[in-house]
Amino acid sequence: MTDDDARCLRRAIELSRDAAAAGDMPYGAVGVIDGLVTAEATNQQITQADCTAHAEMVLVRRAQSRSGTDALRGATVYASGEPCAMCCGALFWAGVRRVVYAASQTEMTRILGGPTLPIAARTVLAGASRAVQVDGPWLEAEAGAVLQAAAAR
Numbered sequence: 001m002t003d004d005d006a007r008c009l010r011r012a013i014e015l016s017r018d019a020a021a022a023g024d025m026p027y028g029a030v031g032v033i034d035g036l037v038t039a040e041a042t043n044q045q046i047t048q049a050d051c052t053a054h055a056e057m058v059l060v061r062r063a064q065s066r067s068g069t070d071a072l073r074g075a076t077v078y079a080s081g082e083p084c085a086m087c088c089g090a091l092f093w094a095g096v097r098r099v100v101y102a103a104s105q106t107e108m109t110r111i112l113g114g115p116t117l118p119i120a121a122r123t124v125l126a127g128a129s130r131a132v133q134v135d136g137p138w139l140e141a142e143a144g145a146v147l148q149a150a151a152a153r
Contacts, residue, residue, distance in 0.1 A: 001138050008032055008078040009102055009139050011040070012055075016080035016146045019043040019055065025112075026150040029055035030078045031063055031071075031096075038075065039063035055079065056087035060094045072096050080143050081108050082136060084117050088124040092132055099125070101136035102143030111147040 001009075008030050015028020019042035027043040041058035045051055056079055063071035073095030077083075082101040083091065091099060099121060109116050125132040137143075 001135075004032075004035065005078070005100055005135075006139065008037070008076075009080075009100060010142065011037075012078040012080040013102055013139065013143050013146060015040060015042050015055070016143065017149075020146065020150040020153075022047055025054075026080070026146050027055040028080045029059040031059055031075045032078065033072070033075045038067075038071065052086065054084065054087050056083050057090050060090045064094065070095065076100060080146070081105075083121050085119050085124045086117075088121050088132075092125060092128050092130070095130075096132060098133040098135070100138065101134075102139045103147060104137040104140060107137065107140055107144055108147060111144060111151055 012028045012030045016026040020026035024046045025043045029041050031039040039059050039062050041055050041062055043055045044053040044058055075096050076098040077091055077096050079101045081103045082105045122134045125134055
């Protein structure tokens with residue numbers, strides 16, 4: 001993990017706090033191309049009444065609505081939690097080349113419980129026709145602290 005990776009991943013974790021404060025699930029995502037942040041998003045499932053409004057999905061929609069369908073081509077997406085299968089698919093179709101996450105699905109389930117779709121991001125993206133690198137869990141304790149706080153509410 002580079003210093004830039006840690007900085008961007010910590011920003012995704014900060015965004016997860018914002019999501020929780022807004023009443024949503026505690027997840028955030030940051031899109032970066034050539035070292036520049038191009039998009040940020042929080043989970044909005046509750047506030048937007050949209051079960052697909054995971055932070056990564058909101059990020060893809062936001063980036064593409066502003067800059068077109070190639071907005072995230074070649075990007076690295078940093079996520080406070082390991083992306084689910086739906087989000088991995090969206091990231092692949094958006095052209096993301098690398099996904100970095102903090103809390104693993106196992107840790108998120110341990111802390112928050114609830115329904116799960118327990119397929120690892122690496123597994124979802126392993127057979128992709130264009131390689132997508134998956135790194136994590138990194139800074140899992142920091143992301144887990146946000147999840148713990150949200151679970152205590």
